[in-house]
Amino acid sequence: MIELSFNEKKLLVALDKERSTAELIENGTFELEVEIMGAASWLSTKGLARISETSEKFYSSNLNGSLPERKALEALEKKGKMDLSELAEHLPNGEDKIAVGWLKRKGLADIIKEGDSKILVMTQTGKKFLKERMSDEFLLDKMSSSKISEKDVDQAMIKDLKGRQGMITEHIVTERSISLTDDGKALVKEGIDLTEEVAQMTVELIQSGKWKGVKLRRYDVQTFAPSVSPAKKHPLSRLAAEVREIFTQMGFTEIDEEYIQPAFWNLDVLFTPQDHPARELQDTFYLESPASIKIDDKELIETVRKIHETGGDTGSTGWGGKWSLEKAESALLRTHTTVNTIKYISKNSEPPAKVFSLSRIFRKESIDATHLPEFTQIEGIIIDEKGNFDMLVSLIKSFYKKMGFDQIRIRPAYFPYTEPSLEVEVFFNGKWMELGGAGIFRPEVTAPFGVEYPVLAWGFGFERLAMLKWDIRDIRDLYVSDMDLLKKNTVF
Numbered sequence: 001m002i003e004l005s006f007n008e009k010k011l012l013v014a015l016d017k018e019r020s021t022a023e024l025i026e027n028g029t030f031e032l033e034v035e036i037m038g039a040a041s042w043l044s045t046k047g048l049a050r051i052s053e054t055s056e057k058f059y060s061s062n063l064n065g066s067l068p069e070r071k072a073l074e075a076l077e078k079k080g081k082m083d084l085s086e087l088a089e090h091l092p093n094g095e096d097k098i099a100v101g102w103l104k105r106k107g108l109a110d111i112i113k114e115g116d117s118k119i120l121v122m123t124q125t126g127k128k129f130l131k132e133r134m135s136d137e138f139l140l141d142k143m144s145s146s147k148i149s150e151k152d153v154d155q156a157m158i159k160d161l162k163g164r165q166g167m168i169t170e171h172i173v174t175e176r177s178i179s180l181t182d183d184g185k186a187l188v189k190e191g192i193d194l195t196e197e198v199a200q201m202t203v204e205l206i207q208s209g210k211w212k213g214v215k216l217r218r219y220d221v222q223t224f225a226p227s228v229s230p231a232k233k234h235p236l237s238r239l240a241a242e243v244r245e246i247f248t249q250m251g252f253t254e255i256d257e258e259y260i261q262p263a264f265w266n267l268d269v270l271f272t273p274q275d276h277p278a279r280e281l282q283d284t285f286y287l288e289s290p291a292s293i294k295i296d297d298k299e300l301i302e303t304v305r306k307i308h309e310t311g312g313d314t315g316s317t318g319w320g321g322k323w324s325l326e327k328a329e330s331a332l333l334r335t336h337t338t339v340n341t342i343k344y345i346s347k348n349s350e351p352p353a354k355v356f357s358l359s360r361i362f363r364k365e366s367i368d369a370t371h372l373p374e375f376t377q378i379e380g381i382i383i384d385e386k387g388n389f390d391m392l393v394s395l396i397k398s399f400y401k402k403m404g405f406d407q408i409r410i411r412p413a414y415f416p417y418t419e420p421s422l423e424v425e426v427f428f429n430g431k432w433m434e435l436g437g438a439g440i441f442r443p444e445v446t447a448p449f450g451v452e453y454p455v456l457a458w459g460f461g462f463e464r465l466a467m468l469k470w471d472i473r474d475i476r477d478l479y480v481s482d483m484d485l486l487k488k489n490t491v492f
Contacts, residue, residue, distance in 0.1 A: 003218055004046075005199070007039040009192050011178070012048065018179035033176075040178045048184035051176060057150040058171040059158060061143035068099035069108060070137065073126055076109065081121045084111070094281040098164075101282065106134070136161060140168075147171060162366050165282070229487035236478060239466050240358055243378060246402045247356045250395075252380060255355045257340045259362070262293035264328040265339050268304055269346075270417040271444040273319040274327050278335065285333040285362050285373075292329040300346075301325060303448045314443040333362035336459060337379035338417075342445070345381070349451045356380035358462065369474040376462035378436070387454035389420060392438055396424050396458060400435070403465065413437055417445045418457060428468050435468075436460030 004012070007030075014029040021033045030036045043049035066074075068091060075090040076082055088096040100120065103109040108126035112119050133141075136157055142148055150158070161168045180188065197217035198205065205211040233241075244254065267279060277283060295301055306312035308323040340357040357379045365371040384391070393410055400408050407427035415421045418439025425432040438458035446455055463475050472478065477485075 006196050007035055008043055009194055011039040012184060012188050013192055015178060015180045018177050020175055020177045047181055049178055049180055051178055053176050055172055055174045058147040058173060059143055060147045060169050061140045062166055062169055063140050068095045069102040072099035072103055073108060073130055076122045077130055081119050084118045084120060087120060097281050235489055236466060243358055246399060252354045252356045255340050255344050256357050256359050257343050259333055261334045261339050262295060263330045263332055264295050266332060266334050268328045269342055270338060271442060272416045274324060283364050284335055285364055287331040290331045293331045295329055300448055307444050314447045316444050335363050336361050337377045341379055341381045346449050349449045351383040351385050351453050353383040372475055378460040378462050380458055382456040383453055385453050387456050392456040396438060400426055415439055417442055433468060435464055
């Protein structure tokens with residue numbers, strides 16, 4: 001005999017046909033979806049009902065006003081052409097930089113040089129769209145009045161809009177329906193007693209004597225009971241401990257610095273040009289308070305300025321143009337932990353040195369299956385008189401072998417502050433997966449600190465490493481507090 005609760009019986013009787021949870025609430029059978037799903041789950045385990053679930057994605061617009069590129073077009077219409085610095089007066093708070101990026105991307109305007117100035121000039125396409133709405137504007141208009149299903153939109157356009165911070169919101173609507181199995185139908189046909197049962201004997205029932213007149217629910221000692229799980233560390237905490245153990249066993253010391261840094265230490269000292277895309281608002285979190293962090297070391301400032309403009313004494317030609325201290329003092333959330341290692345080098349320029357960091361970094365990424373705006377990086381350097389590319393490759397392969405990867409390969413790469421540079425890949429699930437970059441710091445990076453020997457440097461992705469080790473497809477799953485998943489995780 002199958003033991004059923006009152007809610008299970010009530011649900012069985014209500015399922016004369018497949019019904020959604022919304023229908024069961026609407027017709028008054030239940031008040032809450034949680035009651036329905038609780039009863040349905042138990043009926044499903046007993047083979048009396050089946051649960052169907054469908055999900056659909058919808059999008060809505062958060063745009064308040066016009067797109068930045070539309071505002072820029074309107075400003076250009078009045079002026080004919082405009083200096084980039086002048087555009088900032090029309091579109092303050094960095095919106096001008098976003099507008100310029102999209103003007104170029106959509107072919108609405110070109111940038112030309114007139115003397116030392118960069119001038120924005122409208123194209124024929126831009127003039128056309130002065131009188132017409134652009135396709136993404138049409139879509140945003142529709143989404144502002146009602147949510148639109150993913151089936152009815154161009155996914156390439158949605159991808160672009162999702163890449164523009166806070167432009168649209170994604171909604172997932174899930175519909176659940178329940179139907180009887182053949183065993184469930186047979187049980188209903190036999191007849192079900194809907195007398196309400198008492199599952200718990202309370203003090204009030206006993207003292208009042210009401211217990212004599214109620215129907216007590218029978219208990220099945222063989223029914224499912226929740227498992228008891230011991231306390232254990234989060235898998236990411238255990239992986240971090242494993243990474244730290246490997247590096248300390250290899251003779252490294254852990255270091256770290258503040259999250260908030262001036263662009264000088266995050267970018268300029270690392271020979272990243274001041275017009276590099278990584279500095280744009282759409283890629284980097286700049287702060288309003290403090291908006292800037294003063295650099296007091298005038299000698300270091302002058303050395304870095306010369307290296308950027310002419311290469312200084314490094315033998316490089318530099319990036320040309322005029323280097324700006326104001327840009328270098330902009331306050332931001334660090335975009336990589338190379339800040340930690342370069343600051344260490346500034347105080348410890350003599351070999352031997354072996355340090356690493358495992359810490360947070362921040363980039364203005366749209367959240368999806370492979371990206372987060374806040375994540376962790378494994379970073380490190382070696383300063384050694386005999387340091388060379390072979391030593392770097394050997395260290396990288398040794399680390400990933402200790403992490404459990406047998407097939408590792410190195411391929412050439414480009415980074416602004418290392419030469420030669422490499423990317424490391426491991427073979428996993430039938431394909432090669434990129435896990436990080438490395439190289440030897442360029443003279444433009446080490447010269448300001450008087451470093452005379454090779455500096456081997458690397459930066460590896462921590463979350464990507466975790467995803468590979470545990471075969472996780474969505475990076476967000478690493479940080480969602482799914483208690484069932486955590487309980488099933490092994491202790492070691």
